[in-house]
Amino acid sequence: MGTKNRNALALGIIAIGTVSLAGLGIYASNSKANPAPKTEQTASQNKPDIKVDVQSDDERDQTTTITPEFVGDDLKFNKEKKTPPAGVEPMAWTVDQYLRTLNAVPKEAHVLSCTVDNSIATVDFSKEIEAGYGSTDEQTLVNGVLTVMSQFNGVQAVKFTVEGKAIETFGNIDLTEPQRVLKMSDN
Amino acid sequence: MTSVMKRWIACLAPWMVLASAATAAKLEPVSVQLTYNTPSATEAYRVGDQCYITPKLAKEWDWNVSILGQEMQIATEGRLFRVPTLREEGKFLMSLTEAARYLGAIAEWDGNTYRVLGRIRNVEITSAGLQVDSTIKIKPRFFRLASPDRYIIDFLGGRMDVPDDLEIPAWWRVGQYDPNTARIVLEHPAAVAIPAGKVEQTRQFILPLPAIARTAPDKVTGIITPVVDANVKVVPPSMTLALPEVANDHNGGTLLTIKASTKLEQPPAIQYISPTQLQVSMPKAAFKEMVSQNMGDSRWVNSFSTSTDGANAILTIQTKRALAFSASTNGNLINIRLTVPSSSGTLNGKVIVIDPGHGGKDGGAHSNGVSEKNLTLKISQEVRDILSGTGASVIMTRDTDVYPSLTARAQIANDSKAAVFVSIHINSINKDNSRSGGMTFYHMQDPEDRLLAECIQSEIAKVSGIPDLGTWSDRRIYQSGFSVLRNSTVPSVLIEMGFINHKNDRAQMTQKDFANRVAKAIVKGIQIFLGEQ
Incomplete structure (x- = not known):
């Protein structure tokens, strides 16, 4: 085998490896790409939508992820800037990051989609989110999502849904109406 | 394979560090005071809502302390018990919060000072x-x-x-x-x-x-001058206040007015010390006279006293029964309205709605095999049985393991024109054992809900064996409040008995007699609210 052929083979392996790692990265991030409404999904749309993003981490917009902490009686959030993985929807990814900091939220629970219409964001969760919460855990879940969503331009309020359906509550708090976002600076 | 594993580790490492940081305790130096002892500004730390101290400080209080495994054994006040310890930031600490609980002491945060x-x-x-x-x-x-x-x-x-x-x-x-x-x-x-x-x-x-x-004296009159604590820093007041006067007194309540020397920017802060004792605080003000006297012929106010804490004018009002309150200002006049609740009298014949939180598909909070929906049902059934014995007509929003919607629960109370609606819950928080205590919520700033919460929580705190976190407006934790309180039109409260994922709270709440103890307290609290006790 000549040198040219060996280089071509090496480049091929690197290319395959790069695409594989990109796919692995998306899988590992547990994010849901392409937040299309469930009712419009087809069998082909349910396949993983893996894209190779040509943007570097620096070129993509960063989002602020948060971690809850109680300071005395008050719920506060520690903040950290992060770049969502390539090919994922930033709002859904950032809310998912927050869910992973909550012990009461099952690991299987995740965001199905985040859509914004007329300044109201609808955050649609998978059914596992309905796990049963005490008031303080529910406060942490809901207020955290409202805080996360405040960073996205144009989002004034959040409506919580589960598998496309409106919900009354996660256990205690009245969620029948869209809830005003909570400013990052206030928490 | 090795390369992929390294990549995974590289990917996960920051999260592991974050997770580790999130679970690590954060020590915040605080001042601590044990009863009459001089406050100590060292050797004490705040961790979450708990206070930890060094064994050295405990020994200064003449506590006999010794290490037993992961716990500290304490002998003091004629008691022997063990409390958790904490090793953090190179310090070895013991939980004063838990010690206070064992001793039956009152423990509270006042800013950066922890008081026992x-x-x-x-x-x-x-x-x-x-x-x-x-x-x-x-x-x-x-x-x-x-x-x-x-x-x-x-x-x-x-x-x-x-x-x-x-x-x-x-x-x-x-x-x-x-x-x-x-x-x-x-x-x-x-x-x-x-x-x-x-x-x-x-x-x-x-x-x-x-x-x-x-023996009764012929006449009890005169003025009692409170002694000003020498340790309190005195800030010159910007306004002086006349003594409160009864402006209106009728079957429904009493209106007290206080004249100030200048126009007021905001109404005073008022809080319950007990259901029949209110403390009114006005910043940067002082009463002209420091007195403690009877309120003459007022139907609802027994007596009042004026004092200062160095920066605020303090008015303490002793009422003849539990009263709701509201405050407002009009120019240089402070109005304090004390109101008899709309539901008054004896329990006999009254409709009381009891709401066992969660149920059916919604288990609520859970920890170590204990489920909120089961605990709340057990406590509620005890409350029902005790209330029924008083002649009250009790409606349960659920009496089995089913899930009525939250709006349906409130609707039951509204439709039945209940005298009182009580929703019973158990709390949980993200980090196990990070918080302990019970609290009762009222909706927004509703005066009657707040009074009912005060009446019930103060009774529960006496018997639950769980630290008392007091009464809270539901606005404090969430902008739209609790659904059952928001949608209820009758006096209503939501009780959080304790944290299910705190080992001490859970141990109390799973004791055989816990449901009966707190059920009696809830009923007594309702009676105090109604003016029956």
């Missing part, structure tokens, strides 16, 4: 004289005042919730003088004859009384 006080649980006149019992040692301090003659006993490091069944002569006054001092005042001409008692700190204080001191 003796709970004065008994004041009575016996054949031996005046007897005062506290859960931990308090320090008596005596002094006399003339014109008229009064004998004053302060209990440093004591907290007194005046018992409803207190049986002492009418010319004795008892109450809380400041957050760290309980006070008894004998307003009687024979006061000067009382010998000075022992001044050592004690859990049981007995003061021999001359026979004449048990």
Whole structure:
């Protein structure tokens, strides 16, 4: 085998490896790409939508992820800037990051989609989110999502849904109406 | 494969660091005061809502401490118990919060100071004289005042919730003088004859009384001048306040007014000390006179006293029954409206709606195999049984493991025109064992809900064995509040008994007699709200 052929083979392996790692990265991030409404999904749309993003981490917009902490009686959030993985929807990814900091939220629970219409964001969760919460855990879940969503331009309020359906509550708090976002600076 | 594993580790490492940081305790240096002892600005730390101290500080308080495995054994106040320890930031600490709980003491945060006080649980006149019992040692301090003659006993490091069944002569006054001092005042001409008692700190204080001191004086009048704590920094007031006057007094309540020397920017802060004792605080103000006196012919106000904490004018109002309150300002006039709840009288014949939280598909909070929906149903059924014995008509929003919607629960209370709606819950928080305590929520700033919460929570705190976190507006944790409170049009509260994922709270809540203990307290709280007790 000549040198040219060996280089071509090496480049091929690197290319395959790069695409594989990109796919692995998306899988590992547990994010849901392409937040299309469930009712419009087809069998082909349910396949993983893996894209190779040509943007570097620096070129993509960063989002602020948060971690809850109680300071005395008050719920506060520690903040950290992060770049969502390539090919994922930033709002859904950032809310998912927050869910992973909550012990009461099952690991299987995740965001199905985040859509914004007329300044109201609808955050649609998978059914596992309905796990049963005490008031303080529910406060942490809901207020955290409202805080996360405040960073996205144009989002004034959040409506919580589960598998496309409106919900009354996660256990205690009245969620029948869209809830005003909570400013990052206030928490 | 090795390369992929390294990549995974590289990918996960920051999260592992974050997770580790999130679970690590964060020490915040604080000041701590144990009853009458001088506050210590060192050796104490705040971790979440708990206070931890060094064993060195405990020894300075003459506590006998010894390490047993992961716990600290403490011998003090005639008790022997163990509390959790914490090794963090190179320090070895023990939980003062847990120690206070074992001792039955009152423990509270006041800014950056953690205060542990003796709970004065008994004041009575016996054949031996005046007897005062506290859960931990308090320090008596005596002094006399003339014109008229009064004998004053302060209990440093004591907290007194005046018992409803207190049986002492009418010319004795008892109450809380400041957050760290309980006070008894004998307003009687024979006061000067009382010998000075022992001044050592004690859990049981007995003061021999001359026979004449048990006889009613012809006339009880005069002024009691509170003693200003020498340690309090005095800030010059920007306005002076006249004594409160009764502007309106009728079956539905009393309107008190206070004239200020200048226009007021905001109404005063008011809080309950107990359901029948209110504390009004006005910043940067001082009353013209420091008095403690009866309220004349008011139907609902027994007496009031004026004092200062150095920066605020303090008005303490003792009412004849539990009253709702609201405050407003009009120019230089402060209006304090005290209102009899719309539901009053005896439980007999009244409709009470009890709501066991969650149920069916919604298990609520859960930890270590214990489920909120089961605990709330058990407590609710106990409440139902006790209420039924009083002649009340009890409606349960659920009596089995089913899930009524939250709006349906509130609708049951509204449709039945219930006198009271009580929703019973158990709390949980993100980090296990990080928080302990029970609280009762009311909706937004609703005065009647707040009163009902105060009546019930103050009774639960006496029997639950779980730290008392007080009453909270639901606005404090969430902008739209609890659904069942928001949608209810009758006096309603939501009780959080304790944290299911705190081992001590859970241990209390799973005791056999817990449901019965707190159920009795809830019923008693409702009776206090109705004015039956």
